[in-house]
Amino acid sequence: MKSAKMWRIALYAAAVLVTLESVFPFVYAIATSLKTGSALFTTELIPAHATLDNYISLFTVAEQPFGRHIGNSIMVSVLVVTLSLLLAVTAAYALGRIQFKGRGLLMMAILAVSMFPQVAVLSGMFELIRSLGLYNRAIGLVLPYMIFTLPFTVWVLTTFMQQLPKELEEAAIMDGCSPLRIIFQVFLPLLWPALVSTGLLAFVAAWNEFLFALTFVLDNDERLVPVSISLISGASKYDIPWGKIMAASVLVTLPLIGLVLVFQRKIVSGLTAGAVKG
């Protein structure tokens, strides 16, 4: 009996520890973002004189148009997700519902693309983006971002497609539905939870990307959020505006945490469909 009680105590202790360890750094970032001046150098969690100055300065200092960067990031991520899903839905139908020669090989090739290192395409992509006149423009990043979002969405949607009941498709064929109508009118309404979870994961991936964004865009107005945060600087090398950096970090992270918590179950199912069955 005693050991059962000890076990419960240990369990709850572990739960508390894991929760604190996960959440503390972000809570501390929020605390820091509300401090200015010498208050920054104290470690208190609840600032004595909380102020929103850091947040306001993000949007009022002209050299760092943070609002614009957020806009750029939203535009690029939404475009990437829309394009990936559009291309992936028809592809996933073919891969998931039709038996044809070369299917297995194609799946392996797609998986291989999703795994290869981004720097391996860096110089070739640099040349491609330049020749298309997209260098230094936020919208040009849509192209390289497809490298990691497209294979992933295809792969995950294929596993979801395979799970849909066969009878539905057969009935539709009997009624004389064309494959395109089967996809968009019969399957799509059933697939929307899968679309939400894959779309969300692709969105997060595009929103967080750093290497391509750092390399292909130098213009200050065209930057995306991650690069913007990494470049926030003060008057000198020794004067890093930590309060402002934390304010920007909190702003770009809160929506993500919100989305992830709301769609918790869907995301987990998307991740596991992509990984465990792969």
Added chain:
Amino acid sequence: MKNKSRTAWLFLMPMIVTLLMVAMWPLLRTVWFSFTDANINDLSKARFIGWENYFGEFGLFANEYHTEGFWRSDWGIAIANTLRFAVLSVSLETVFGLGVALLLNQNFKGRAWVRAAVLVPWAIPTIVSAKLWGWMLHDQFGVVNHWLMAAGLISQNIAWTADASYAMWTVVIVDVWKTTPFMALLILAALQTMPTDCYEAAEVDGVHPLRVFWKITLPLIRPALMVAVIFRLLDALRVFDLIYVLTSNSNSTISMSGFVRREMVDNGYVGFGSAAATALFLIIGLCTVAYMRLAREPNAEKTA
């Protein structure tokens, strides 16, 4: 039948063309550049120079100026750093991820809250987590040094990100913090699909819980664990952003990807950088094959 397969390829075409354009073509161009003296200022002036970037006078390998040996050259250091980072962080993530998954698989009050909390580090962008920890580990004003001082564990502030003897561990710890949730979720999904009858039988027989874990749980979740590990391993081998932001690409932590970008963009040697990128591609390929073989072996024994 023929008709069907034509429909399939028709539906696949847009996706295949896109992938060929954004992945295959740039990859082939990178390999081509690795055999040229391309410079970032004008790629069209690139001249073919054969294996020069790989084995030439200033090449990546067998370079006569590497008087202290290959592993002391910048490229050698980058390879060693990356491998060290990948092995350390992925093994720690696996252990912690397993622990968190086992915890979340128990029944206790507030489990949903703990699971939500665990997702937070995963939802935070890598750059943000690098900045977050960069601030918490700040040598003068960081909360971590402050705590350690208060607890009397250290007598002097530690420069976690700048001091060469701590920098790599700092990077590893931040990466483990950020990616353990991914591991935990995948393992938890595997745990929840497991049959309960084995456990009931084990409980009836009075088998020790640790024995149950080693003999039943671990073998059953092994396939899922292996997949999760390879996903993370491939990710860790191409690490760039965390190291670039947290320790500003210092020599004690620079990764292969960091080296490639530095040579290609900062120094402008696109040809040389592309050679390193191609080598990195092959190294990661080799690691994958080696891992697949290692992962398969014990299974083969069992079925034999």
